[in-house]
Amino acid sequence: xxxxxxxxxxxxxxxxxxxxxxxxxxxxxxxxxxxxxxxxxxxxxxxxxxxxxxxxxxxxxxxxxxxxxxxxxxxxxxxxxxxxxxxxxxxxxxxxxxxxxxxxxxxxxxxxxxxxxxxxxxxxxxxxxxxxxxxxxxxxxxxxxxxxxxxxxxxxxxxxxxxxxxxxxxxxxxxxxxxxxxxxxxxxxxxxxxxxxxxxxxxxxxxxxxxxxxxxxxxxxxxxxxxxxxxxxxxxxxxxxxxxxxxxxxxxxxxxxxxxxxxxxxxxxxxxxxxxxxxxxxxxxxxxxxxxxxxxxxxxxxxxxxxxxxxxxxxxxxxxxxxxxxxxxxxxxxxxxxxxxxxxxxxxxxxxxxxxxxxxxxxxxxxxxxxxxxxxxxxxxxxxxxxxxxxxxxxxxxxxxxxxxxxxxxxxxxxxxxxxxxxxxxxxxxxxxxxxxxxxxxxxxxxxxxxxxxxxxxxxxxxxxxxxxxxxxxxxxxxxxxxxxxxxxxxxxxxxxxxxxxxxxxxxxxxxxxxxxxxxxxxxxxxxxxxxxxxxxxxxxxxxxxxxxxxxxxxxxxxxxxxxxxxxxxxxxxxxxxxxxxxxxxxxxxxxxxxxxxxxxxxxxxxxxxx
Amino acid sequence: xxxxxxxxxxxxxxxxxxxxxxxxxxxxxxxxxxxxxxxxxxxxxxxxxxxxxxxxxxxxxxxxxxxxxxxxxxxxxxxxxxxxxxxxxxxxxxxxxxxxxxxxxxxxxxxxxxxxxxxxxxxxxxxxxxxxxxxxxxxxxxxxxxxxxxxxxxxxxxxxxxxxxxxxxxxxxxxxxxxxxxxxxxxxxxxxxxxxxxxxxxxxxxxxxxxxxxxxxxxxxxxxxxxxxxxxxxxxxxxxxxxxxxxxxxxxxxxxxxxxxxxxxxxxxxxxxxxxxxxxxxxxxxxxxxxxxxxxxxxxxxxxxxxxxxxxxxxxxxxxxxxxxxxxxxxxxxxxxxxxxxxxxxxxxxx
Numbered sequence: 019x020x021x022x023x024x025x026x027x028x029x030x031x032x033x034x035x036x037x038x039x040x041x042x043x044x045x046x047x048x049x050x051x052x053x054x055x056x057x058x059x060x061x062x063x064x065x066x067x068x069x070x071x072x073x074x075x076x077x078x079x080x081x082x083x084x085x086x087x088x089x090x091x092x093x094x095x096x097x098x099x100x101x102x103x104x105x106x107x108x109x110x111x112x113x114x115x116x117x118x119x120x121x122x123x124x125x126x127x128x129x130x131x132x133x134x135x136x137x138x139x140x141x142x143x144x145x146x147x148x149x150x151x152x153x154x155x156x157x158x159x160x161x162x163x164x165x166x167x168x169x170x171x172x173x174x175x176x177x178x179x180x181x182x183x184x185x186x187x188x189x190x191x192x193x194x195x196x197x198x199x200x201x202x203x204x205x206x207x208x209x210x211x212x213x214x215x216x217x218x219x220x221x222x223x224x225x226x227x228x229x230x231x232x233x234x235x236x237x238x239x240x241x242x243x244x245x246x247x248x249x250x251x252x253x254x255x256x257x258x259x260x261x262x263x264x265x266x267x268x269x270x271x272x273x274x275x276x277x278x279x280x281x282x283x284x285x286x287x288x289x290x291x292x293x294x295x296x297x298x299x300x301x302x303x304x305x306x307x308x309x310x311x312x313x314x315x316x317x318x319x320x321x322x323x324x325x326x327x328x329x330x331x332x333x334x335x336x337x338x339x340x341x342x343x344x345x346x347x348x349x350x351x352x353x354x355x356x357x358x359x360x361x362x363x364x365x366x367x368x369x370x371x372x373x374x375x376x377x378x379x380x381x382x383x384x385x386x387x388x389x390x391x392x393x394x395x396x397x398x399x400x401x402x403x404x405x406x407x408x409x410x411x412x413x414x415x416x417x418x419x420x421x422x423x424x425x426x427x428x429x430x431x432x433x434x435x436x437x438x439x440x441x442x443x444x445x446x447x448x449x450x451x452x453x454x455x456x457x458x459x460x461x462x463x464x465x466x467x468x469x470x471x472x473x474x475x476x477x478x479x480x481x482x483x484x485x486x487x488x489x490x491x492x493x494x495x496x497x498x499x500x501x502x503x504x505x506x507x508x509x510x511x512x513x514x515x516x517x518x519x520x521x522x523x524x525x526x527x528x529x530x531x532x533x534x535x536x537x538x539x540x541x542x543x544x545x546x547x548x549x550x551x552x553x554x555x556x557x558x559x560x561x562x563x564x565x566x567x568x569x570x571x572x573x574x575x576x577x578x579x580x581x582x583x584x585x586x587x588x589x590x591x592x593x594x595x596x597x598x599x600x601x602x603x604x605x606x607x608x609x610x611x612x613x614x615x616x617x618x619x620x621x622x623x624x625x626x627x628x629x
Numbered sequence: 630x631x632x633x634x635x636x637x638x639x640x641x642x643x644x645x646x647x648x649x650x651x652x653x654x655x656x657x658x659x660x661x662x663x664x665x666x667x668x669x670x671x672x673x674x675x676x677x678x679x680x681x682x683x684x685x686x687x688x689x690x691x692x693x694x695x696x697x698x699x700x701x702x703x704x705x706x707x708x709x710x711x712x713x714x715x716x717x718x719x720x721x722x723x724x725x726x727x728x729x730x731x732x733x734x735x736x737x738x739x740x741x742x743x744x745x746x747x748x749x750x751x752x753x754x755x756x757x758x759x760x761x762x763x764x765x766x767x768x769x770x771x772x773x774x775x776x777x778x779x780x781x782x783x784x785x786x787x788x789x790x791x792x793x794x795x796x797x798x799x800x801x802x803x804x805x806x807x808x809x810x811x812x813x814x815x816x817x818x819x820x821x822x823x824x825x826x827x828x829x830x831x832x833x834x835x836x837x838x839x840x841x842x843x844x845x846x847x848x849x850x851x852x853x854x855x856x857x858x859x860x861x862x863x864x865x866x867x868x869x870x871x872x873x874x875x876x877x878x879x880x881x882x883x884x885x886x887x888x889x890x891x892x893x894x895x896x897x898x899x900x901x902x903x904x905x906x907x908x909x910x911x912x913x914x915x916x917x918x919x920x921x922x923x924x925x926x927x928x929x930x931x932x933x934x935x936x937x938x939x940x941x942x943x944x945x946x947x948x949x950x951x952x953x954x955x956x957x958x959x960x961x962x963x964x965x966x967x968x969x970x971x972x973x974x975x976x977x978x979x980x
Contacts, residue, residue: 227979229979240967241966243960243962243965245729245958246957248728270967272953272964276951277953277954278952278953279953279957279964281947281950281952281957282950283724283728283946285721285754286750286751287750289721289751290718290720290724290751290754291721293718293720293725294722294724296725297712297721297722297723297724297725297727297728297729298726298728298958299725299729300712300722300729301690301725301729302958303730303957305725305729320715414975416972418968418969420966455958456710456726456733457690457730457732457733459687460708461687464687465711466702466703466710466712467710468712468713469713469714
């Protein structure tokens with residue numbers, strides 16, 4: 019027998035469940051209880067494109083050190099789904115634990131010699147206690163929660179308090195849940211031994227909040243002054259529009275009349291969504307849509323119009339596995355190129371690349387300032403991992419003094435004072451023209467917006483020189499964008515090194531742990547996190563300053579690397595691809611192993627937090 | 630070319646409206662369409678209608694898709710902002726513009742190619758949402774800019790200029806608009822300005838989704854024998870069910886009409902639609918009756934024109950959304966950005 023894994027506040031638990039069985043609520047309570055004990059948790063839902071019946075998993079990283087990405091490997095498998103039994107059992111680390119429903123005997127061939135088997139007659143306990151099928155279904159989950167509470171040393175009062183909060187609106191349900199918890203807890207106490215994996219109260223959570231990126235981005239849009247939301251349901255972006263709706267209902271009604279200071283339309287498709295965003299942006303409202311890769315494909319024509327006719331708008335792209343319908347409920351960073359160069363003709367678009375819910379909130383608000391300032395479509399590139407999973411993050415912050423930047427809008431007073439209005443005229447040398455909103459002035463400042471070529475005064479023209487002049491100005495505008503978008507964040511290794519690593523988006527938490535692991539092994543690598551496209555100079559200086567730069571991404575074709583090579587004229591040989599694109603969030607172990615391999619380091623071990 | 634502005638001088642005796650504007654103040658740039666194009670007559674009718682209802686030219690926003698008809702917003706209301714969007718997608722852009730500022734008048738101009746094929750979905754959904762707008766389809770049954778292909782409104786059996794017979798059923802935009810919940814539906818003919826101008830006036834003052842299907846023969850590609858969208862064919866088969874006069878609220882009724890022949894409909898803004906009956910028993914406030922009448926007339930080969938349906942009590946999208954009266958694009962930071970204290974409360978709820 020392999021030695022059982024022992025660890026305090028540092029392990030991975032994975033729940034294997036059946037979709038629609040009510041397990042999500044019990045698993046959520048499990049995570050919240052650990053957080054309430056002051057122990058940081060990274061939790062990820064791995065779910066099917068299905069309402070009921072297919073397998074679903076919930077993977078929980080418990081880390082007193084504060085690692086919130088996926089580590090890789092599973093120390094305790096809570097195997098509640100016979101459909102996936104074999105692969106779930108196979109995933110457990112040697113010395114790890116298998117918790118299962120032992121009501122029906124299982125052949126010994128279904129187990130492994132090198133894992134610790136912990137059986138609880140869950141169905142039998144549940145059926146003995148409850149006669150109604152609905153109760154049996156739901157409370158079974160609470161019974162296993164009770165057993166785990168004992169086995170891992172979770173404070174039982176914490177779970178009970180959480181149950182009371184959870185059912186505060188339906189207090190009649192509280193006693194039944196407390197009872198189910200007790201059934202599981204008591205049975206485990208009387209028949210089983212605590213595991214080698216233990217939870218111990220600490221104070222590492224602080225005032226952090228637990229929230230998903232879609233909620234954060236929806237809230238960011240409220241703070242960013244968005245008034246028009248046009249959207250079409252698509253996984254994994256739907257909850258962003260729903261969050262915006264919920265926050266608007268709370269925060270955006272006229273206190274006196276009760277009327278809405280926002281308009282949300284569920285459009286007939288993604289094309290209509292982006293069309294409405296375009297119309298609203300043209301008319302001076304802050305407008306957005308949220309979608310995923312297939313939606314971005316559908317929106318291509320309008321995105322080109324926005325670029326060429328210079329109309330502000332924001333697209334939240336919550337990326338999923340592509341191409342085509344791909345893996346709708348799995349995560350990827352695979353829309354980078356389709357967003358950056360969206361539409362026909364020569365186009366480039368501003369992308370913001372948040373690393374998690376904090377930046378979803380921050381960039382979600384900033385995107386509207388940038389859209390108005392740059393008069394173009396701004397993409398905020400989330401992904402399913404950060405969009406739909408709750409992450410433990412610093413509380414949201416907002417500067418009370420902050421003023422919305424509405425960009426260059428020419429007013430009636432300016433027109434009256436004799437301003438020379440040319441809608442596409444570069445007056446200030448930054449490539450950004452002035453615009454008027456419809457109905458600004460009775461006789462001055464009107465113009466005709468079109469997707470066809472025109473001169474600086476918005477007059478139709480197909481003359482080559484006029485067209486080229488405008489296209490060059492659009493490039494100048496894109497150059498200006500570099501100074502407005504969030505700069506990259508560089509983290510230097512403890513000593514000078516010729517190795518660098520570039521990453522972005524939801525790779526962040528796994529990267530934090532991988533970098534610490536490398537450092538603990540004495541391997542030095544400088545890191546740069548890209549937060550936006552266009553790429554500013556510092557990114558290329560970083561590449562130039564290192565002999566070899568790893569580019570870590572969650573797609574097959576190394577899309578950001580392609581963009582770096584294309585935009586910066588970088589020698590491809592100096593940018594090494596590190597790619598994870600199986601639909602599951604990237605792990606710290608994967609990154610650490612790949613980087614070590616690339617640098618010729620034989621083996622590394624996990625390390626301490628460096629942040 | 631469209632950048633050629635019309636000279637501004639005009640005859641001193643030109644009439645002024647209540648706002649002091651002349652008809653010329655509602656004109657746009659010089660049209661680039663074929664000489665004699667029905668679309669130019671519609672542009673002229675729009676100019677006349679806006680002049681007559683004393684509209685401040687800059688308070689209207691004009692939007693279009695792609696095609697001959699969609700070019701026309703450049704040729705009227707030069708003081709208005711215009712937006713020539715993408716093919717078939719004007720309805721969504723107009724909807725978004727309307728959401729941003731509900732205080733303007735929205736005029737969508739499209740063609741049968743733009744609205745009945747690629748844009749059929751957006752046409753349908755803008756109607757069913759009740760977007761407060763006037764939506765004009767300049768309907769000639771043919772793709773002009775690409776030189777003569779059938780459009781989806783071409784009638785089955787109609788012959789192209791090259792002699793090809795259309796085997797697909799024609800889409801009836803009026804029938805669709807009625808089914809989809811448009812609250813003002815009319816059909817007219819570019820060659821009948823007396824009928825068209827009052828219809829546009831009534832549509833512009835209607836609250837809700839107003840649709841006008843204007844048959845507008847294409848003199849270059851669809852004005853030959855065998856076409857059911859030619860000048861001759863439309864004239865011969867045109868059956869007006871009523872004639873309309875629009876009285877703005879402040880005007881007194883001066884003309885006298887035969888008793889019993891007149892229907893009065895008061896619109897949301899107080900304007901009065903005076904309908905003189907032409908067809909016996911046609912009631913333009915009877916939704917189901919209108920649909921039935923139109924089906925029968927279509928089967929008989931008639932092109933029914935006039936104000937076909939109006940719901941003077943109609944609601945529009947903003948009513949459903951419960952939005953503030955003030956345009957959304959004019960809200961201040963204070964009205965948009967919640968206080969920091971609200972964020973603290975949200976943070977507390979996420980622990």
